Amino acid sequence: xxxxxxxxxxxxxxxxxxxxxxxxxxxxxxxxxxxxxxxxxxxxxxxxxxxxxxxxxxxxxxxxxxxxxxxxxxxxxxxxxxxxxxxxxxxxxxxxxxxxxxxxxxxxxxxxxxxxxxxxxxxxxxxxxxxxxxxxxxxxxxxxxxxxxxxxxxxxxxxxxxxxxxxxxxxxxxxxxxxxxxxxxxxxxxxxxxxxxxxxxxxxxxxxxxxxxxxxxxxxxxxxxxxxxxxxxxxxxxxxxxxxxxxxxxxxxxxxxxxxxxxxxxxxxxxxxxxxxxxxxxxxxxxxxxxxxxxxxxxxxxxxxxxxxxxxxxxxxxxxxx
Numbered sequence: 001x002x003x004x005x006x007x008x009x010x011x012x013x014x015x016x017x018x019x020x021x022x023x024x025x026x027x028x029x030x031x032x033x034x035x036x037x038x039x040x041x042x043x044x045x046x047x048x049x050x051x052x053x054x055x056x057x058x059x060x061x062x063x064x065x066x067x068x069x070x071x072x073x074x075x076x077x078x079x080x081x082x083x084x085x086x087x088x089x090x091x092x093x094x095x096x097x098x099x100x101x102x103x104x105x106x107x108x109x110x111x112x113x114x115x116x117x118x119x120x121x122x123x124x125x126x127x128x129x130x131x132x133x134x135x136x137x138x139x140x141x142x143x144x145x146x147x148x149x150x151x152x153x154x155x156x157x158x159x160x161x162x163x164x165x166x167x168x169x170x171x172x173x174x175x176x177x178x179x180x181x182x183x184x185x186x187x188x189x190x191x192x193x194x195x196x197x198x199x200x201x202x203x204x205x206x207x208x209x210x211x212x213x214x215x216x217x218x219x220x221x222x223x224x225x226x227x228x229x230x231x232x233x234x235x236x237x238x239x240x241x242x243x244x245x246x247x248x249x250x251x252x253x254x255x256x257x258x259x260x261x262x263x264x265x266x267x268x269x270x271x272x273x274x275x276x277x278x279x280x281x282x283x284x285x286x287x288x289x290x291x292x293x294x295x296x297x298x299x300x301x302x303x304x305x306x307x308x309x310x311x312x313x314x315x316x317x318x319x320x321x322x
């Protein structure tokens with residue numbers, strides 16, 4: 001036996017429940033769209049901060065031998081532990097990209113060290129081929145110049161990945177019709193230090209963290225609308241922030257802090273130090289935990305910088321974007 005009335009009510013209830021779910025302010029549908037086309041990821045807020053850094057007096061040659069996962073954690077699973085790592089193992093590549101983004105490729109000259117054996121093997125092949133086919137006993141330095149060497153090494157890694165640092169939710173139901181929301185927050189932490197190649201001294205240390213947010217929103221209805229006619233409908237959506245994007249932002253934030261910490265310690269300098277004073281004042285305020293607008297304004301005034309409202313707005317935008 002078919003129940004046309006019940007079918008119509010189910011359809012109507014499903015549409016109503018879908019409409020009850022939170023919609024973006026731009027009016028677009030909450031149902032995500034998929035595409036089969038490859039795309040370039042959008043720039044993150046921290047990547048834009050890196051690219052907008054003022055240029056330095058001179059570039060710094062820097063090397064990264066590895067930026068590894070030091071947590072040793074595996075991805076949790078409902079059925080038990082898996083062999084997949086909790087965080088990506090490509091943090092070294094992210095760090096190199098962040099170093100190149102600093103000042104739009106003006107701050108650092110990054111030399112290849114993570115796969116140095118491949119580079120040396122290829123250079124050896126070039127030398128052998130030139131000896132065999134060109135008869136060179138000594139390789140022409142114009143054809144194969146010496147490798148660049150770095151003055152600063154970057155060490156560190158992913159030192160923390162804490163899951164379920166914040167969990168919670170809320171829900172309500174009335175006469176079999178209800179809605180619920182759940183959320184969870186994880187935190188990834190990276191540690192970055194700059195080491196002098198000449199003396200082995202640790203020049204600067206930076207620690208940066210990024211939260212990873214997950215949220216689920218749903219609504220359901222379970223109600224007898226008539227004798228032997230049951231209304232049952234459910235709708236929901238879940239949003240999970242990608243772990244690798246959060247790690248990328250943490251690394252970019254660490255590089256951003258390394259640049260400004262190095263300027264603060266007089267390890268390197270901006271090309272125009274006077275114009276960069278508001279940026280340094282805002283960084284010191286954030287580093288020292290001063291988030292009040294009046295405190296930032298005082299720090300900017302002490303630095304003899306430009307107008308304070310510009311710095312306050314930048315700091316506010318940065319906090320809200322992170």
